[in-house]
Amino acid sequence: MHLVLLAAAVLQTIDSISPHRPPRTVAIDERLAADAHIAVGDRIVLTRAPGGAGDTVIVSGLVARRADPSEVARAEYRVRMHLDELQALTDYGDRVDRFAIATRGGAAATDSAMRQINAAAFGFQAYRSRDIAVETSRTFLVVSRFHRAIGVITIVASAIFLLCIMLLKVDERRRDVAALRLLGISAGSIVRSVMIEAALVAVVGSGVGVAIGWLTSLFINWHYRSVYRTPLAFSVVTPGIVLLAVSLSLALGLVAGFVAAQRLVRMPALRLLTGRTA
Amino acid sequence: MLFRLAWATLSRHRSRTLLAMLGVAVSAAMLLDMVMLSSGMRASFKDLLLSRGFQLRLAPKGTLPFDTDATIGDASDIVRVLRSIDGVTTISPVLGGQLHVVRGDRTVTATALGVIPAAQGDYEITQGRTPAAPNELVASDDFLAASGAKLGDTLVAAAGYDPQLRSFTGRRTLTLVGRAHFLYMSAEQKSVALPLETLQAMQGAASRDRVSLFMVRAAPSANVDSVLKRIETAVPRVTAISTETAMRQVDERLSYFRQLALILGAVSLAVGFLLVTTLVTVSVNERLGEIIVMRAIGVAKQRVVLQIVLEGIAIMIVGAVAGLGLGLVTARYLNSILASFPGLPAAIDFFLFEPRDAWTALGLLTGAGILAGIYPSWRGASLPIAITLREEAVG
Numbered sequence A: 001m002h003l004v005l006l007a008a009a010v011l012q013t014i015d016s017i018s019p020h021r022p023p024r025t026v027a028i029d030e031r032l033a034a035d036a037h038i039a040v041g042d043r044i045v046l047t048r049a050p051g052g053a054g055d056t057v058i059v060s061g062l063v064a065r066r067a068d069p070s071e072v073a074r075a076e077y078r079v080r081m082h083l084d085e086l087q088a089l090t091d092y093g094d095r096v097d098r099f100a101i102a103t104r105g106g107a108a109a110t111d112s113a114m115r116q117i118n119a120a121a122f123g124f125q126a127y128r129s130r131d132i133a134v135e136t137s138r139t140f141l142v143v144s145r146f147h148r149a150i151g152v153i154t155i156v157a158s159a160i161f162l163l164c165i166m167l168l169k170v171d172e173r174r175r176d177v178a179a180l181r182l183l184g185i186s187a188g189s190i191v192r193s194v195m196i197e198a199a200l201v202a203v204v205g206s207g208v209g210v211a212i213g214w215l216t217s218l219f220i221n222w223h224y225r226s227v228y229r230t231p232l233a234f235s236v237v238t239p240g241i242v243l244l245a246v247s248l249s250l251a252l253g254l255v256a257g258f259v260a261a262q263r264l265v266r267m268p269a270l271r272l273l274t275g276r277t278a
Numbered sequence B: 001m002l003f004r005l006a007w008a009t010l011s012r013h014r015s016r017t018l019l020a021m022l023g024v025a026v027s028a029a030m031l032l033d034m035v036m037l038s039s040g041m042r043a044s045f046k047d048l049l050l051s052r053g054f055q056l057r058l059a060p061k062g063t064l065p066f067d068t069d070a071t072i073g074d075a076s077d078i079v080r081v082l083r084s085i086d087g088v089t090t091i092s093p094v095l096g097g098q099l100h101v102v103r104g105d106r107t108v109t110a111t112a113l114g115v116i117p118a119a120q121g122d123y124e125i126t127q128g129r130t131p132a133a134p135n136e137l138v139a140s141d142d143f144l145a146a147s148g149a150k151l152g153d154t155l156v157a158a159a160g161y162d163p164q165l166r167s168f169t170g171r172r173t174l175t176l177v178g179r180a181h182f183l184y185m186s187a188e189q190k191s192v193a194l195p196l197e198t199l200q201a202m203q204g205a206a207s208r209d210r211v212s213l214f215m216v217r218a219a220p221s222a223n224v225d226s227v228l229k230r231i232e233t234a235v236p237r238v239t240a241i242s243t244e245t246a247m248r249q250v251d252e253r254l255s256y257f258r259q260l261a262l263i264l265g266a267v268s269l270a271v272g273f274l275l276v277t278t279l280v281t282v283s284v285n286e287r288l289g290e291i292i293v294m295r296a297i298g299v300a301k302q303r304v305v306l307q308i309v310l311e312g313i314a315i316m317i318v319g320a321v322a323g324l325g326l327g328l329v330t331a332r333y334l335n336s337i338l339a340s341f342p343g344l345p346a347a348i349d350f351f352l353f354e355p356r357d358a359w360t361a362l363g364l365l366t367g368a369g370i371l372a373g374i375y376p377s378w379r380g381a382s383l384p385i386a387i388t389l390r391e392e393a394v395g
Helices: A002-016 A030-036 A083-089 A106-119 A129-136 A138-172 A174-182 A187-228 A239-265 A269-274 B002-012 B014-050 B075-083 B143-149 B196-203 B223-235 B241-252 B254-285 B288-296 B301-338 B355-381 B383-393
Strands: A022-029 A041-046 A052-063 B056-060 B088-102 B106-115 B125-129 B136-139 B154-160 B160-162 B167-169 B171-180 B190-197 B213-218 B238-242
Touching: A022 A030, A022 A041, A022 B143, A030 A052, A030 A129, A030 B213, A041 B288, A052 A083, A083 A138, A083 B143, A129 A138, A129 B171, A138 A174, A138 A187, A138 A239, A138 B014, A138 B254, A174 A187, A174 A239, A174 A269, A187 A239, A187 B223, A187 B254, B002 B014, B002 B056, B002 B238, B002 B301, B014 B241, B014 B254, B014 B301, B014 B355, B056 B223, B056 B241, B075 B088, B075 B213, B088 B143, B088 B190, B088 B196, B106 B143, B136 B143, B171 B190, B171 B196, B190 B196, B238 B241, B241 B254, B254 B301, B288 B301, B288 B355, B288 B383, B301 B355
Parallel strands: A022 A052, B106 B190, B136 B171
Antiparallel strands: A041 A052, B056 B213, B056 B238, B088 B106, B088 B154, B088 B213, B125 B171, B136 B190, B154 B171, B160 B167
8 A cells, every 4th residue: 555655646746746748949040159259069048138047058060151142241140959949938929930941843843833832822922042132132222233333433544544654655765766666667567566565564564453453352351251251252353354454554555655656656766866745 | 933843843754644543533533532422321320310409318228219110118117217327318118110101092101200299309390390299290201102192181091001900090080290301211211200199199008108318418417327327227128229329239230341441442442543643753864864963963862752752743733633523523422322312311421521531542642643753763873874874874
């Protein structure tokens, strides 16, 4: 009889103890791990509000920040949790903010899925990921427009600079040009030689500029990646950009050389020798 | 005499002088723009924050105002605590949300602010009056344009939407009593403001006695930092943000533009410097005979150097003055591009002109002009007189 009572008491005690639930796992932002000195395997307490009661969880992984431009200026930390745990922690019930849906069968299947979802009586609105990306990248469209405007101003400044340098360079050789003219070399030959020289200067200068640009690009990426703690590439030197820069420089060099040479060949050779130029 | 000689040399080569001045003008324009960019948005943001005299913002712990959807509970208790803190003169609780206004067969959705009209710091009335009754609201120009509503109209508005039932929640009939300029809203953002209790009631139980932030005005005689510390001690559930802290946050988020301004400003200055250096160097090389003759007849080396340096300064100053005008025009254009940043208050100017900026740009360019002229002129004036004279004579 006593044995039965003891067994009943033990069973009652076991029944009254809340079932033991092992801590759940979370993945945290690697920036948070670095700043708060948290390592994989550590136990941390997540609460809904500072100082409130919370859940003890184990850090099972670190999440690297994606190369997403829309997250560049956002400094907050992120924690990846199991959905049900976040719902419980925040008293959110059986609710979610959004669903991500993958479709098979290309654009037609996506269109069909969107139609069906939007027609369903659940009050959902389906959007293409691409459309959302366009909306979230508006900031970068503005930055891109700003960069283009700055680029145009830089090109204007470079063009004037190049024209000025070529003018000075050709002007410096006026005695040589005068001598060539007096020797009977045609104006066309002189203009062509000056233009070839200008083209060489422009191409060599562009080459040096591309090298400086490439090094600067490495520095910019290194600097801003550490400032914003993101793997995003802030500056990229593409073959298209190099081609544009070299072509533009070559065109400007040729124009500048032509203008400068024309000024010289139109002047009387003897006047060139005396050094009187406009 | 020195100025006349410098002017004569510059006008002898009109094309190259004009071209150099044009180059300096573009560099100066860029430099001015970058000086304006580096300080403008900061000054503009500070002006905006202090425009209504609230030096402190209290946001949910660990957040910035309206940076997240988080709200602060038991707002009435917090207001009572804040009122008891020494140095606090005005408290303006603000609740953010959305308001769906039904206009015929369409709905206009606006950003809604729940405020205490008598103490608010979010808008300025431009027409009509501030809400005096619980069922009154004021709206921005963009909202009025989008909805077609006029002052005195009665609007059917809702604070939420139930996707399950496909119906609006928290419906109220409100009267439009004023047109307002919302200080912190972005361009083209449709905005309305109504009494705090009304918006809280419309949003339902989830927003009962909750606010998104408090704006706090400290007494002029009070030390704002001390008031901030007292608030943080008395109300540990909030993060108190002073104007200086907010400025630091803005600096951090917009550091890209300041650094870009610094880099491009330095490049502009370097381009201007190189341009004038090249010009002066070529000019000195061309005039070696003239310079050496001046030295041979007894003109002091410093005087020769000064004359050539003056040429560099003249190019820089004339180019810079032209560039300042050009810079103001380009700054306006660049500002119009950056003003379309999503979510940025329309009142923020990235390029804010202050006379100090113009003086800074002019000073930097003049300094660059002096430096650009010193080396080539000193080199030219230091050549051995006899040898150089002979070389120049022989050719």
